Amino acid sequence: MDKKTIISINNISKSFGGVKAVDDVSFSVKQNEIKALIGPNGAGKTTLFNIITKLYTKDSGKIIFLDEDMEKYKSYNFAKMGISRTFQNIQLVDDLTVLENIALGYHSKMSVNLFDAFIHNRKNKRQEERANEKSLEILKFLKIEHMADKYPNEIPFGHKRLVEISRALVNDPVLLMLDEPAAGLNESETNRLLKTIFRIWEKGVTIFLIEHDMNLVMNCSHSIVVMDSGKKIAEGTPSYIQNNDNVIKAYFGE
Amino acid sequence: MKERYFFAVLFILIIFLGFFVKNPFILNMLSLSAITLIVVTGLNLLLGFAGQISLGHAGFVALGAYISAIASVKFGVNPWIAILIAVFATEIFAIFIGYPTLKLKSHYLAMATLAIGEIINIVTNAWVEATGGPQGFVGIPLLSVFGFALDNEVKFYFFIWSLTFILIFLSINLIDSKFGRALKTIKSKENAAYAFGINVHLYKMIVFLISVFYAALAGGLYAFYIGFISPSSFGLTESINYITMIVVGGMGNFVGVFISSVILSILPNLFASFEDYWPIINGLLLIFVIMFTPNGLKDIFKWTKKQ
Numbered sequence: 001m002d003k004k005t006i007i008s009i010n011n012i013s014k015s016f017g018g019v020k021a022v023d024d025v026s027f028s029v030k031q032n033e034i035k036a037l038i039g040p041n042g043a044g045k046t047t048l049f050n051i052i053t054k055l056y057t058k059d060s061g062k063i064i065f066l067d068e069d070m071e072k073y074k075s076y077n078f079a080k081m082g083i084s085r086t087f088q089n090i091q092l093v094d095d096l097t098v099l100e101n102i103a104l105g106y107h108s109k110m111s112v113n114l115f116d117a118f119i120h121n122r123k124n125k126r127q128e129e130r131a132n133e134k135s136l137e138i139l140k141f142l143k144i145e146h147m148a149d150k151y152p153n154e155i156p157f158g159h160k161r162l163v164e165i166s167r168a169l170v171n172d173p174v175l176l177m178l179d180e181p182a183a184g185l186n187e188s189e190t191n192r193l194l195k196t197i198f199r200i201w202e203k204g205v206t207i208f209l210i211e212h213d214m215n216l217v218m219n220c221s222h223s224i225v226v227m228d229s230g231k232k233i234a235e236g237t238p239s240y241i242q243n244n245d246n247v248i249k250a251y252f253g254e
Numbered sequence: 255m256k257e258r259y260f261f262a263v264l265f266i267l268i269i270f271l272g273f274f275v276k277n278p279f280i281l282n283m284l285s286l287s288a289i290t291l292i293v294v295t296g297l298n299l300l301l302g303f304a305g306q307i308s309l310g311h312a313g314f315v316a317l318g319a320y321i322s323a324i325a326s327v328k329f330g331v332n333p334w335i336a337i338l339i340a341v342f343a344t345e346i347f348a349i350f351i352g353y354p355t356l357k358l359k360s361h362y363l364a365m366a367t368l369a370i371g372e373i374i375n376i377v378t379n380a381w382v383e384a385t386g387g388p389q390g391f392v393g394i395p396l397l398s399v400f401g402f403a404l405d406n407e408v409k410f411y412f413f414i415w416s417l418t419f420i421l422i423f424l425s426i427n428l429i430d431s432k433f434g435r436a437l438k439t440i441k442s443k444e445n446a447a448y449a450f451g452i453n454v455h456l457y458k459m460i461v462f463l464i465s466v467f468y469a470a471l472a473g474g475l476y477a478f479y480i481g482f483i484s485p486s487s488f489g490l491t492e493s494i495n496y497i498t499m500i501v502v503g504g505m506g507n508f509v510g511v512f513i514s515s516v517i518l519s520i521l522p523n524l525f526a527s528f529e530d531y532w533p534i535i536n537g538l539l540l541i542f543v544i545m546f547t548p549n550g551l552k553d554i555f556k557w558t559k560k561q
Contacts, residue, residue: 055445079451091446095438095506104435108451114460117431118424124431131432167450 003030005064006175006206007052012061014051021047022058023230029175034197034207036217039227040250045210046088048227049179053078053085066174079108082174086164088183092152098163099148102135105167138166142196158189162196169200176200178209182216194220218242226250257426257508264512265419272411281407285479287519288418289472294499294515295422295508296468301497302506303429304461305441306356307364309493310371314466316378316488317344318473320385323394323483333397337474344470348463356458371493378485390484397478410479417475421468426508428464437461438506491533498540504550514551
């Protein structure tokens with residue numbers, strides 16, 4: 001039962017001015033697990049997420065990914081190491097088609113240099129074809145291949161989320177981090193998302209997500225971490241969390 | 255990409271034009287617009303695709319022109335080697351300028367490049383011993399290609415337009431690769447760029463240096479073609495002209511920017527008597543385009559990959 005640890009978060013703290021946004025939080029995500037991070041608004045979930053992906057710098061603590069200390073890496077090294085993420089506020093590039101947006105996710109796997117790109121030699125052509133193939137494959141996997149040549153502002157919101165997930169999947173990540181994937185989705189779109197998350201998990205990808213939608217979290221995760229006012233207040237299985245006094249207090253008051 | 259076919263057809267048309275037009279005034283005008291087009295194509299990579307504004311690009315053109323001129327006239331270097339030296343020296347300068355300024359965001363970058371352009375302009379005006387000062391630099395020799403001197407308008411016309419199209423095709427190739435995707439991502443979604451493995455600062459440096467390469471090369475060619483350069487050709491007005499051409503053509507659109515650059519660089523020559531009013535006309539055009547068609551000519555000529 002002892003699974004390999006994919007990422008472990010150790011004693012992370014971060015303050016903005018005098019406010020402790022994240023206060024001494026530790027937990028770990030095991031291989032092939034769906035782990036969720038939940039908490040009321042302002043609990044510090046997104047801050048923690050951005051610290052893990054190094055968009056913010058932490059004040060103290062340590063992050064270990066596959067036995068490597070992430071301290072020495074920059075945010076743009078993470079994709080190559082196998083960490084992919086999506087964004088709560090969709091970060092699709094409007095000037096690129098859906099297919100090109102997904103090919104962007106394949107960037108870290110492409111080794112062409114400037115010269116190859118300038119003269120469009122065979123190496124560049126081969127890698128571009130590979131990127132296209134992989135992107136189409138993912139689009140088919142998520143059943144949105146008919147959107148390939150559209151631009152992001154031409155497709156419905158729920159599909160944009162799926163495109164973001166496709167972009168994060170295209171370079172075969174070890175760890176997929178989803179930042180509020182259900183935010184702004186209606187019920188049927190949320191159901192579809194839930195199925196999608198399971199299908200990705202079945203492929204062997206470890207998933208770590210932040211979510212507001214309790215239903216989704218309770219239905220899909222193996223393990224849940226709850227944060228409130230920057231602190232971790234509980235960690236455990238969905239049924240444990242549902243009956244935890246601290247969690248109920250944090251969400252519904254006394 | 256449909257753009258490639260468009261430019262292939264255009265290239266044939268322009269070469270044909272070279273055989274039929276005998277008027278040296280018109281050929282000269284078209285050759286000068288090709289030189290402008292080289293600068294604008296490079297700047298479009300930086301401004302149109304990567305979204306980094308440079309208000310000092312005329313300064314880099316000036317560096318290319320002056321260094322080539324000084325190397326060939328004062329040190330007797332072969333014109334091609336002189337251009338090579340000029341481009342190289344300008345790139346070294348650009349690395350020192352670009353490294354800190356490209357860490358700045360939006361308005362600060364514009365202000366920093368504005369200052370650099372102005373400093374170069376002041377130096378070319380004031381350092382009379384090296385540059386000839388406001389009187390200009392005279393007696394720059396002509397270029398020759400494989401032993402053929404480019405000594406008349408017709409020969410230079412063919413040479414410069416061929417080179418311009420090569421440079422345009424190279425930039426289309428660049429944009430149609432992982433670098434193009436990366437630049438477009440840096441322009442609008444910098445956080446996404448980091449998350450997908452793009453070293454944002456490095457890519458900004460790369461595209462900045464490419465655009466400086468185009469500018470310095472155009473400057474060197476300009477110096478050897480006209481044979482005379484003066485600081486007034488490389489002032490702030492010129493930097494703004496380049497930006498106007500890009501905005502009017504549509505940022506990040508090769509076809510639109512080509513059309514607007516050629517038209518906007520030819521018009522002031524056709525109506526030379528309006529020269530003093532040209533900055534006003536340019537300014538009004540810029541305001542008009544930003545207010546009513548923010549995507550410029552792109553809205554009219556929409557060239558998408560699959561239609």
